[in-house]
Amino acid sequence: xxxxxxxxxxxxxxxxxxxxxxxxxxxxxxxxxxxxxxxxxxxxxxxxxxxxxxxxxxxxxxxxxxxxxxxxxxxxxxxxxxxxxxxxxxxxxxxxxxxxxxxxxxxxxxxxxxxxxxxxxxxxxxxxxxxxxxxxxxxxxxxxxxxxxxxxxxxxxxxxxxxxxxxxxxxxxxxxxxxxxxxxxxxxxxxxxxxxxxxxxxxxxxxxxxxxxxxxxxxxxxxxxxxxxxxxxxxxxxxxxxxxxxxxxxxxxxxxxxxxxxxxxxxxxxxxxxxxxxxxxxxxxxxxxxxxxxxxxxxxxxxxxxxxxxxxxxxxxxxxxxxxxxxxxxxxxxxxxxxxxxxxxxxxxxxxxxxxxxxxxxxxxxxxxxxx
Ligand SMILES: Cc1ncc(COP(=O)(O)O)c(C=O)c1O
Numbered sequence: 001x002x003x004x005x006x007x008x009x010x011x012x013x014x015x016x017x018x019x020x021x022x023x024x025x026x027x028x029x030x031x032x033x034x035x036x037x038x039x040x041x042x043x044x045x046x047x048x049x050x051x052x053x054x055x056x057x058x059x060x061x062x063x064x065x066x067x068x069x070x071x072x073x074x075x076x077x078x079x080x081x082x083x084x085x086x087x088x089x090x091x092x093x094x095x096x097x098x099x100x101x102x103x104x105x106x107x108x109x110x111x112x113x114x115x116x117x118x119x120x121x122x123x124x125x126x127x128x129x130x131x132x133x134x135x136x137x138x139x140x141x142x143x144x145x146x147x148x149x150x151x152x153x154x155x156x157x158x159x160x161x162x163x164x165x166x167x168x169x170x171x172x173x174x175x176x177x178x179x180x181x182x183x184x185x186x187x188x189x190x191x192x193x194x195x196x197x198x199x200x201x202x203x204x205x206x207x208x209x210x211x212x213x214x215x216x217x218x219x220x221x222x223x224x225x226x227x228x229x230x231x232x233x234x235x236x237x238x239x240x241x242x243x244x245x246x247x248x249x250x251x252x253x254x255x256x257x258x259x260x261x262x263x264x265x266x267x268x269x270x271x272x273x274x275x276x277x278x279x280x281x282x283x284x285x286x287x288x289x290x291x292x293x294x295x296x297x298x299x300x301x302x303x304x305x306x307x308x309x310x311x312x313x314x315x316x317x318x319x320x321x322x323x324x325x326x327x328x329x330x331x332x333x334x335x336x337x338x339x340x341x342x343x344x345x346x347x348x349x350x351x352x353x354x355x356x357x358x359x360x361x362x363x364x365x366x367x368x369x370x371x372x
Contacts, residue, residue: 062338066190075176183218191222208329277315305339
């Protein structure tokens with residue numbers, strides 16, 4: 001097992017950070033491409049590009065893969081045979097953890113909660129991410145009450161610890177606990193390493209602003225710490241799809257302290273958190289958001305997800321239109337963080353069926369009347 005561990009060579013500019021991981025395991029297909037993106041309704045004068053982190057893999061895709069490369073390396077290095085994590089029922093992180101565990105020969109245990117009521121196993125359908133969780137052999141535990149990031153420490157983590165103790169008692173094996181979204185000081189290095197990849201792709205010269213979705217805050221924390229250490233002129237914007245700005249800033253400030261930058265800088269100095277685009281709330285979509293996702297797919301061939309990137313890209317277009325001074329230049333790089341399986345929970349299907357124009361499908365018989 002130890003052979004999958006690759007020594008991590010941190011970029012020179014990150015040397016002053018503490019908690020630099022010793023190893024990573026290669027799970028993703030890096031480097032992911034950057035290309036121009038003709039996003040509909042972007043005001044003239046702005047040019048939008050996209051970093052395709054949705055292409056880190058097919059099933060093991062998105063931003064989570066980068067965090068998991070460090071988290072799984074740490075788990076394996078510590079001799080753990082099990083990983084335990086948590087999330088909402090359609091969690092992309094949980095799905096990525098389940099698939100990575102199957103690839104690496106570890107057991108995966110997922111504590112999943114739903115924003116809608118799933119009272120018992122019989123009401124749970126294996127759709128979207130949950131289907132892949134199940135196919136990867138993960139053990140799924142449904143949490144009946146709502147999962148909120150604010151009660152992770154007092155409610156969810158103790159349950160994960162209890163499960164770890166149970167596994168230890170039954171099997172003698174150790175478990176590695178992954179916080180929701182993998183956003184801790186180990187997972188942070190996923191986007192510190194990604195920033196180095198993006199430097200090699202010319203971002204420092206070619207862009208003015210980077211825009212990314214903010215869920216648990218780990219992705220933007222890695223990017224903005226890396227950006228700060230490089231003393232770059234890029235501005236990092238994080239479009240929040242869930243918790244409010246204060247919560248993220250608090251979380252990112254904690255991470256800054258943990259890596260030893262707490263006295264030098266605070267989250268407010270290095271990140272612009274954009275609030276106001278969470279719509280109906282986590283995991284819920286408005287018809288306008290669904291129409292936006294549909295329009296982007298049709299016009300650009302880029303598939304956004306309903307939970308994260310759809311809301312964030314919509315927020316980006318709206319901010320470019322109504323608040324252009326928020327951006328420090330006109331060359332914008334949007335990081336596509338994946339999440340495609342969130343589209344397969346049935347909601348987008350219902351939306352497309354309700355749309356009257358164009359017809360959802362045309363029966364071939366109707367075409368017989370066409371004169372050719
Ligand atoms: C597809 C997708 N994009 C963005 C994010 C947000 O990333 P982070 O949790 O690191 O803020 C998540 C997860 O939370 C995600 O699944």
